[in-house]
Amino acid sequence: MFGDYDVVGFDEMFAAPGLVRPHYAALHERLSTLGVHELERRHRLADLMMRNQGITFTVYGREQGIERIIPFDPAPRLIPAHEWERIENGLKQRVRALNLFLNDVYHDRKILRDGVVPYDLVLGASAFRRECVGLRVPRDVYIHVSGIDLVRDEDGTYLVLEDNGRTPSGVSYVLKNRQVMKQVFPFLFGRYNVRSIDDYAANLLETLRHIAPEDVDDPTIAVLTPGVYNSAYYEHTYLARQMGVELVEGRDLFLDDGRIHMKTIRGPKRVDVLYRRIDDDFLDPLTFRSDSRLGVAGMTGAYRAGRLGLANAIGTGVADDKGVYPFTPDIIRYYLKEDPILGIVETFRPPVPSHMNHILRNLDKLVVKAVDGSGGYGMLIGPASTAAEREEFAAKIRAHPRGYIAQPTLSLSRHPTFIDGKLEGRHIDLRPFVLYGEEIKVLPGGLTRVALPRGSLVVNSSQGGGTKDTWVLRGSGNEIINNRKCDDRSRDATVSESA
Amino acid sequence: MLSRVAENLYWISRYVERVENVARLLDVGFHLELDASVPVRESTELSPIEGVLTILACREAFERDRGATERDREHVLRFLTFDRHNPHSILAMLWRARENARATQEMLGGESWSQVNKLYLYLCSAKAHRRFAASPPRFFDGIKRACVLFDGLVDGSLPREEVFHFLQIGRYLERVNQIGRILTERLGDWNETTVEDRPARAIHWASLLRGCSAYEAYCRAHHERVDPRGVVEFLVLSPDFPRSMRFCVTKCRESAREITDSDDDEVRSEADRLLGRLDSRLRYIEVDEILGVGIVPFLAEIQEECDLVGDAIHSTYFYA
Structure with missing residues (x-):
């Protein structure tokens, strides 16, 4: 199974070739004894479960649209308790600081006046919403839901790669992956003491209730989706179902008497809080893009008047802007007077002349990202680029320095992944999800994305990425080596056979 | 309940019911045609399977598509089963049921949604075509049962x-x-x-x-x-x-x-x-x-x- 497994860079399972990290020992043993055919069978079972439940995203282009499931890898990623504690504290610190930053840039702008972050960077960011300047949001919370992408460098240190504070998606895959894993590998869970993620929907609901208008006792909450053709539609339905709230589209809503209402079979019903999964631009055709048919005319007015809670708040994109990213450690120090617990990736900014020189001289070694790009688009990966591509990017960077950042090419940690009948190392990242309600809560684990093509560093699902279940252990994970001798191979097999 | 959701639900069950009926009619028609003693009322008489075209009001569409003289049983069956462009085919109706169900899966419940979804995906698969070719009656019986299962899930799981x-x-x-x-x-x-x-x-x-x-x-x-x-x-x-x-x-x-x-x-x-x-x-x-x-x-x-x-x-x- 692990035959000629190659250990390159930081590997999550192996400290060195043949040397399994203690917390992975039980999983390693399990995978080794399971055998290729059995693992393949369970892999197929997992795929079938996903497909039958409609956990798909749609790739458009042809007549019907092609439905794909995001490839699911059956080898879970393990994070021992002490590692997770650090991540969790780091994420809480980070989200708290970014939230203070948003409140500041839409009101007093102290951080800009004190020269910690350049004015033009913030006010010129495409995600900055001048319509929200001076707008008080409920409880001063902006980023209710965030998904913060972490990677590990060659030493295994966790670094923040990107903050997603607009409408981050992927949490339904976290929850579904867990369900599938429990059915496909029921007994392995028993050996590892894995932290539960079942309360995510309840916590999300609590977070949303927290921002209801103050004069409403029993708020009506709804999830606002762009509709069935959105690639994350499955997630929207899943979350609405798990929270027991309505899933609405813009055409179900209208403004009346200063509040948002939904059209029901018994006439209009007031809506107090929207968990909106529509971008700022499309929320309200009267305030933002006038060609939007996804939003509700007049929504911003209700929001401004405090008669509607929105999660996330409008204009949060300025906090996860790639141009602001290099300043996030300073933002944390400025507001919290603490050192950042989680580092960021070293980042060069073309507007700084010395950085510009460095970038242009080292384009073949760097990753260049467009500040407004996302999802792996608009990127130059230096080591994999052609001279022509580098020329093109050099010209773009010179013409528009504010539009780009550059980072050294990270190797990203690798994890055994089931590819064509054996386990091979593939690069992974981690997107944990953070909820900011009355307090800040981090879902234990998160979405581990894996770049399936050999050597690829791009984990986005739109670019051939897959996912893994992520297990946060209650202990160090070292204590479970061989402490249960029972042969659960046969037990696992019987259970999934009858499932 | 949202008006849009109510409308979707209403159409889901209409389409599933219609699919079940088409499957049953084709199944029965097929059995009848296999019998040598099928009575022919007149020379212009329609075969039982062709009669289904009339029941579904898509005879004209079929004749437009295949020509008025085409009377091949296989063609009629495929037209009524797998033809995406025929709005009354089992596949087309299930597609609509599924799109409606997709937009209401949080109300319909995971199991019932999954049942419609599974049936649709099955109909699109090569497996469905193989089963159809091997034995149309068994194939239609399977579809009928899948629809009944949907009804059963609805009856058994919804308040x-x-x-x-x-x-x-x-x-x-x-x-x-x-x-x-x-x-x-x-x-x-x-x-x-x-x-x-x-x-x-x-x-x-x-x-x-x-x-x-x-x-x-x-x-x-x-x-x-x-x-x-x-x-x-x-x-x-x-x-x-x-x-x-x-x-x-x-x-x-x-x-x-x-x-x-x-x-x-x-x-x-x-x-x-x-x-x-x-x-x-x-x-x-x-x-x-x-x-x-x-x-x-x-x-x-x-x-x-x-x-x-x-x-x-x-x-x-x-x-x-």
Whole structure:
């Protein structure tokens, strides 16, 4: 199974070739004894479960649209308790600081006046919403839901790669992956003491209730989706179902008497809080893009008047802007007077002349990202680029320095992944999800994305990425080596056979 | 409940019901055609499977598509099963049921949604085509069962609240519609004075009952032989048989009243009023009266009433 497994860079399972990290020992043993055919069978079972439940995203282009499931890898990623504690504290610190930053840039702008972050960077960011300047949001919370992408460098240190504070998606895959894993590998869970993620929907609901208008006792909450053709539609339905709230589209809503209402079979019903999964631009055709048919005319007015809670708040994109990213450690120090617990990736900014020189001289070694790009688009990966591509990017960077950042090419940690009948190392990242309600809560684990093509560093699902279940252990994970001798191979097999 | 969601639910069950009926009709038609003793009424007579084209009102579409002379059984079956461009094909109807279900899966429940989704994905698969080629009756039987399973999941998992009642209205209104169409096609040219080849005709009536899953129940209720009068009485007026028009109308009315919360005799909505009127008519009419008016005009009237009910439901709940 692990035959000629190659250990390159930081590997999550192996400290060195043949040397399994203690917390992975039980999983390693399990995978080794399971055998290729059995693992393949369970892999197929997992795929079938996903497909039958409609956990798909749609790739458009042809007549019907092609439905794909995001490839699911059956080898879970393990994070021992002490590692997770650090991540969790780091994420809480980070989200708290970014939230203070948003409140500041839409009101007093102290951080800009004190020269910690350049004015033009913030006010010129495409995600900055001048319509929200001076707008008080409920409880001063902006980023209710965030998904913060972490990677590990060659030493295994966790670094923040990107903050997603607009409408981050992927949490339904976290929850579904867990369900599938429990059915496909029921007994392995028993050996590892894995932290539960079942309360995510309840916590999300609590977070949303927290921002209801103050004069409403029993708020009506709804999830606002762009509709069935959105690639994350499955997630929207899943979350609405798990929270027991309505899933609405813009055409179900209208403004009346200063509040948002939904059209029901018994006439209009007031809506107090929207968990909106529509971008700022499309929320309200009267305030933002006038060609939007996804939003509700007049929504911003209700929001401004405090008669509607929105999660996330409008204009949060300025906090996860790639141009602001290099300043996030300073933002944390400025507001919290603490050192950042989680580092960021070293980042060069073309507007700084010395950085510009460095970038242009080292384009073949760097990753260049467009500040407004996302999802792996608009990127130059230096080591994999052609001279022509580098020329093109050099010209773009010179013409528009504010539009780009550059980072050294990270190797990203690798994890055994089931590819064509054996386990091979593939690069992974981690997107944990953070909820900011009355307090800040981090879902234990998160979405581990894996770049399936050999050597690829791009984990986005739109670019051939897959996912893994992520297990946060209650202990160090070292204590479970061989402490249960029972042969659960046969037990696992019987259970999934009858499932 | 959102108006959009109510409308989606109503259409999901209408489409699933229609798919089930098409599958059953094709299954029964196929069996009948395999019998060497199939009676040919006249030379222009349609085969049982071609009759399904008439029942579904897509004969013209088929002739446009394949030409008026094309009478290959295989083509008709494929046109009614796998043709995406025929809006009445099983595949096309399931696609619509699925898109409606996708948009309401949080109300419908995971299991019921998954059932529609699975069935649709199966129909798109190579496996479905292989099964079809190997044995059409078994293939159609499988589809019929998958639809019944959907009904079962709905019945067994949903609280008797609005979601359930909109599904119920859709299902039973569609069923009345289908029974009407089947009877019209199969009994259209019949009258009591026709001189008949009795044994051959009996096969015809029996297949009509089978097309409504009614054969065995009919035999238990009417011990004498199968005749058109008994068939009409059973499929239109039976109070207990779940595929009789009267039964379906009563179910529709129950659900419509649940939605409007009317537990007294007062009429609470236009849909309730129309269903109540139709219900009384089917309750108190006699089979001889129906035959007196003529079965076809009678069924056309019922159809019209049902269309009015559909309109009333739309204007009351979906476009409120």
